[in-house]
Amino acid sequence: MIDFIKRLLGSPQTAPRRAPTRMDEPMLSFGAVGDRFVQIASLDFFGQYRRSPDGRWLLAWRDGNDAGTHGGHRSSGPGRFYLFEGDRLAAQGRAERPNDGQVADNGSFVINDWLFGDGLKGVFRAYRGDGTLLLERSFTANLLNNGIADDGGMAVCQTCNAPGPDGSLLTIFDLASGREIAGWVPESGWAQSYAFPEAGRIRLRYHDGQAYDYAIDGQFLDRDRWIDAQARSDNVHVLHNLLRGSALTPMMSGKIIASVNAILAEPELAPAERPLALKVRGLCQEALGNLASALSDYEEAIALDPKIGLKRKAAELRRRLA
Incomplete structure (x- = not known):
C-alpha cells in the first residue's frame, strides 16, 4: 500500500514542510483514487478530505505518520490535518489518529481522534476556521462518526457499542458557546449523517435514504413514521x-x-x-x-x-x- 501511494504521488513521501499562506499556482491537486482522497504536492501530503457545503473550505487529514510508513492502528506517529480556504492554508494541526473530518461554511470543523493503542476510547474536537480549539470531549467508547451544521453553529458525534454510559451515545454540541448540550441513545439506531434543519432539532439520515427528526433533548419526533x-x-x-x-x-x-x-x-x-x-x-x-x-x-x-x-x-x- 505504501509503495502504491508513493507511485501515485510521483516521489517518496517526506515530512511535510510549512506551506506559504499564498501560492501562484493552485496548492491542491487531487489523486486518482475516487473522490475521497487528496494529494497536496506542496506539503508532500496524501490523505482524505471533505469540502464545506458551499465549496469554499477544504479539510484534509491523514491517519498516519509523517513518513507514510505507519497508518491506522499504531502506538506512535501522530497524524496531521490541514484546513484550506480556497488555495490558502488557513489552519493546521496534529492529532494521534485524525478521522471523520467535517467542515462548515464558516470554516469551523470537527475531527474524531481515534487515539493510539488498544481499548475503547476516542476524543471529539471542534475548531474555528483559524484552528482555535472550540471544545473537546473524551469518550470511553470508540467513535463511529460525526457531523456539523452547515452554518457551523452546532455539531454532533456518535459512539459505537461499549459498556458504560458512553456506549452508542449521540452527543450534541453548541459550538457558539463551546459546550455540550445533550446526549442520548437514538432509538432509530446509528445514522450515516446528520443535519440541523431548524433550532432545537437534529435530523438523522440513514443508508436507505430515510431521515428522522429528534428534538435536541432526545424526543423522537418522527417515531410513528420510523415504526411504520x-x-x-x-x-x-x-x-x-x-x-x-x-x-x-x-x-x-x-x-x-x-x-x-x-x-x-x-x-x-x-x-x-x-x-x-x-x-x-x-x-x-x-x-x-x-x-x-x-x-x-x-x-x-x-x-x-x-x-x-x-x-x-x-x-x-x-x-x-x-
Missing part, C-alpha cells in the same frame, strides 16, 4: 427488534404479519432465519387474538429451534385453547 418503516422491513431481525421495543397495536401487527409472510415466501431464506420469522408472526397473531394461528407458528418455530424461547408461550396458548 420498520414494520414494512424485509429483514426479520429488524422486525424482531421492533417487537421488543414497541407496543403491538392491531395496525402494526397486521403490517408486520404481511412483511413476515413475504419473508417466509422467499425461496432463498436462510434456514436460521425461518424460526425467528415464525416467532415474530406468532407474536403478532397472538396480539390480534388469533390464538390457533399463533400456536401453530410457535410450534413450528420450536421444532426448528428448540431454544427460540417460545415453549412457555406455546404451553400457555394450549391451556387457553383447551
Whole structure:
C-alpha cells in the first residue's frame, strides 16, 4: 500500500514542510483514487478530505505518520490535518489518529481522534476556521462518526457499542458557546449523517435514504413514521427488534404479519432465519387474538429451534385453547 501511494504521488513521501499562506499556482491537486482522497504536492501530503457545503473550505487529514510508513492502528506517529480556504492554508494541526473530518461554511470543523493503542476510547474536537480549539470531549467508547451544521453553529458525534454510559451515545454540541448540550441513545439506531434543519432539532439520515427528526433533548419526533418503516422491513431481525421495543397495536401487527409472510415466501431464506420469522408472526397473531394461528407458528418455530424461547408461550396458548 505504501509503495502504491508513493507511485501515485510521483516521489517518496517526506515530512511535510510549512506551506506559504499564498501560492501562484493552485496548492491542491487531487489523486486518482475516487473522490475521497487528496494529494497536496506542496506539503508532500496524501490523505482524505471533505469540502464545506458551499465549496469554499477544504479539510484534509491523514491517519498516519509523517513518513507514510505507519497508518491506522499504531502506538506512535501522530497524524496531521490541514484546513484550506480556497488555495490558502488557513489552519493546521496534529492529532494521534485524525478521522471523520467535517467542515462548515464558516470554516469551523470537527475531527474524531481515534487515539493510539488498544481499548475503547476516542476524543471529539471542534475548531474555528483559524484552528482555535472550540471544545473537546473524551469518550470511553470508540467513535463511529460525526457531523456539523452547515452554518457551523452546532455539531454532533456518535459512539459505537461499549459498556458504560458512553456506549452508542449521540452527543450534541453548541459550538457558539463551546459546550455540550445533550446526549442520548437514538432509538432509530446509528445514522450515516446528520443535519440541523431548524433550532432545537437534529435530523438523522440513514443508508436507505430515510431521515428522522429528534428534538435536541432526545424526543423522537418522527417515531410513528420510523415504526411504520420498520414494520414494512424485509429483514426479520429488524422486525424482531421492533417487537421488543414497541407496543403491538392491531395496525402494526397486521403490517408486520404481511412483511413476515413475504419473508417466509422467499425461496432463498436462510434456514436460521425461518424460526425467528415464525416467532415474530406468532407474536403478532397472538396480539390480534388469533390464538390457533399463533400456536401453530410457535410450534413450528420450536421444532426448528428448540431454544427460540417460545415453549412457555406455546404451553400457555394450549391451556387457553383447551
